[in-house]
Amino acid sequence: MSKELDKEYYKAERKAEWRNKLRKEIKSKERTNVVRVQMPEADPNIRNKSNIEVNKGLTLEMAVSESSRCLDCVVPTCVSGCPVGTNIPKFVKYIESGDILGAAKVLKENNSLPAICGRVCPQEIQCEAQCVYVKKLSKEGSAIGYLERFAADYERESGNSSIPELAEPNGIKMAVIGSGPAGLTVAGELAKFGYAVTVFEALHDLGGVLKYGIPEFRLPKDIVDFEINTIKQMGVKFVTNFIVGKTATIDDLKNEGFKAFFV
Ligand code: SF4
Known part of the structure; x- marks a missing residue:
């Protein structure tokens, strides 16, 4: 690559x-x-x-x-x-x-x-x-x-963990579906540009494949949680036990003001 x-x-x-x-x-x-x-x-x-x-x-x-x-x-x-x-x-x-x-x-x-x-x-x-x-x-x-x-x-x-520089909030709602590595990355990058990001996760725990696909001895779960927490500090919201298409549809989310979706 x-x-x-x-x-x-x-x-x-x-x-x-x-x-x-x-x-x-x-x-x-x-x-x-x-x-x-x-x-x-x-x-x-x-x-x-x-x-x-x-x-x-x-x-x-x-x-x-x-x-x-x-x-x-x-x-x-x-x-x-x-x-x-x-x-x-x-x-x-x-x-x-x-x-x-x-x-x-x-x-x-x-x-x-x-x-x-x-x-x-x-x-x-x-x-x-x-x-x-x-x-x-x-x-x-x-x-x-x-x-x-x-x-x-x-x-x-x-104990001096920083968060990246963030643009002024622009109020534009973005939905990220799934909290695996791709979703977390997109959420973090959009937050830097000032978007109001919500991540919808179908399971009860965040991290997707980082949690259930990589063993603890290779990637400890507390490391994943720490980095998710940094993304939370950047203003990203996380919703668990939420299946897009079942708990709510894309149209429902559009009606709630979400302008774009990352799946
Ligand atoms: S890691 Fe350092 S040495 Fe290697 S290519 Fe990059 S700049 Fe050069």
Whole structure:
């Protein structure tokens, strides 16, 4: 998967003084000699008797070291492999600079589910497969997924979780049918544009396939709930036990003022 990259935008961003300074601190040759981080895993003897998450996440030291591998490329090909166009070099360089909350904010600019995506996106065939390390240097790609998870977890655990910038409310009602990853993503993005979003979920619990399709040891349910809660803080309403077509029809919802529907 690859998308057209706005090269001029990324070139201009890269010229920021803090990025220039950071790049000069370590020579590219030294950066490419850093060994890719290994994800720490829970003890198999504990895992086989419980449902705890297998991947434990990076330490701050590991994350800063891994972020130093990133070359802050003039043309960040990694971004073209990201379905939501995350500004990868910017968030990675924030981690290298030690501003982890800054990194988390960059992630949330166009992705309301960074802790989830950092765990379950197939980065090895998306962003990481497009990294210059893979494309040109025949090395393992920058561990973008691990770093995404690190920044999102760090922010959550810090108690200083931010919500993205929201446009002024425009009063236009939008209905999202289903609270799985697609519905949550659309709800979060529409909320940023100021729409009045309601998510209708047929089941009693929110999250769709994120809850019933991915096991706890791969994606803990409290992580899903935390990110749904962030979307709630952005003003999105959630209604459970509501089957569109049965509890109410599309026409009923249109009569209630909903202007568009995402199914
Ligand atoms: S392609 Fe790889 S090295 Fe270059 S900016 Fe993206 S993550 Fe960093």
